[in-house]
Amino acid sequence: MSAEITNYGARVVKLWVPDRKGELADVVLSFDTLEEITTKETYFNSTCGRFANRIKDGKFTLDGKEYTLAVNNGPNHLHGGLVGFNMRVWEVKSSSENKIVLHYFSPDGEEGYPGNLDVTVTYELSDENELKIHYEATTDQPTIVGLTNHSYFNLKGAGEGPVRDHILQLNADFHTALDDATCPTGEVLKVDGTPYDFRQPTLIEERIDDPVYASNRGFDDNWVIRRNQPHELALAGYIYEPKSGRKMEVLTTQPGVQIYAANWVEKQTGKYGKEYDAQCAICLETQGFPASPAYPHFPSPVLRPGEKYDEWCIYKFSAE
Numbered sequence: 449m450s451a452e453i454t455n456y457g458a459r460v461v462k463l464w465v466p467d468r469k470g471e472l473a474d475v476v477l478s479f480d481t482l483e484e485i486t487t488k489e490t491y492f493n494s495t496c497g498r499f500a501n502r503i504k505d506g507k508f509t510l511d512g513k514e515y516t517l518a519v520n521n522g523p524n525h526l527h528g529g530l531v532g533f534n535m536r537v538w539e540v541k542s543s544s545e546n547k548i549v550l551h552y553f554s555p556d557g558e559e560g561y562p563g564n565l566d567v568t569v570t571y572e573l574s575d576e577n578e579l580k581i582h583y584e585a586t587t588d589q590p591t592i593v594g595l596t597n598h599s600y601f602n603l604k605g606a607g608e609g610p611v612r613d614h615i616l617q618l619n620a621d622f623h624t625a626l627d628d629a630t631c632p633t634g635e636v637l638k639v640d641g642t643p644y645d646f647r648q649p650t651l652i653e654e655r656i657d658d659p660v661y662a663s664n665r666g667f668d669d670n671w672v673i674r675r676n677q678p679h680e681l682a683l684a685g686y687i688y689e690p691k692s693g694r695k696m697e698v699l700t701t702q703p704g705v706q707i708y709a710a711n712w713v714e715k716q717t718g719k720y721g722k723e724y725d726a727q728c729a730i731c732l733e734t735q736g737f738p739a740s741p742a743y744p745h746f747p748s749p750v751l752r753p754g755e756k757y758d759e760w761c762i763y764k765f766s767a768e
Contacts, residue, residue, distance in 0.1 A: 607722020
């Protein structure tokens with residue numbers, strides 16, 4: 449394997465992975481130039497924060513004080529606001545043949561969030577064909593934090609058509625129900641007997657057109673990862689592409705995984721002159737639950753002085 453990382457948005461630019469014959473393909477969507485990355489699809493493969501995914505109505509209350517954030521996704525706040533971590537230039541703290549450490553200082557009040565937040569994201573390639581992502585953060589005031597990697601994967605190779613032929617499996621017995629604006633209602637529902645049940649390997653094409661996903665043109669939902677205890681490194685699931693034999697397992701310490709099928713990508717020319725369109729990739733974004741500031745029974749996104757935000761996401765590749 450090999451990876452290329454940029455400090456613009458702490459994002460993956462290229463990820464070359466072997467198939468069952470040992471032939472390499474670049475399996476993440478991106479663009480050839482920095483100008484295109486900054487203007488076309490700014491979430492591709494980036495680190496999203498200060499709070500990834502949606503905050504209901506762009507507001508949250510912490511220790512009795514209400515904070516108002518930008519509303520940039522229907523009635524909701526999405527992925528940290530108008531200029532989230534995905535659009536910031538990060539400091540390169542160190543880099544080596546297989547590891548890069550990126551740092552960002554988010555000042556108190558940035559995008560409406562309280563507290564000076566020190567964030568470090570480390571990308572590392574292991575000898576086991578893993579892309580390991582380590583998130584760390586500390587704050588000087590109570591705040592909320594939720595980081596994720598928003599990589600757009602196609603295991604055939606970026607720009608090689610839709611991912612409807614991929615197989616998806618999730619170790620999740622529950623999902624968080626959504627309102628009409630794709631924001632959690634607070635309900636946590638069983639997947640059993642529903643189109644949300646991916647506990648057995650399932651061809652994406654068999655499920656993605658189901659009416660429950662129609663309003664989003666495909667998957668854009670959070671599943672609750674099965675685990676024995678909080679912050680345990682657990683297998684969230686995998687995707688598999690039969691023609692190439694490439695398989696990507698996802699392990700994480702985080703409680704949820706957002707599955708998004710690039711439903712709103714509109715005809716774009718990406719790397720190597722390849723064309724991207726809706727459902728041309730799938731994102732497996734390990735993260736805290738969307739809208740968690742609004743629901744005390746969701747895993748808490750609150751970070752306080754003296755505490756450390758410390759989470760992992762591992763994308764582990766193999767071929768069968």
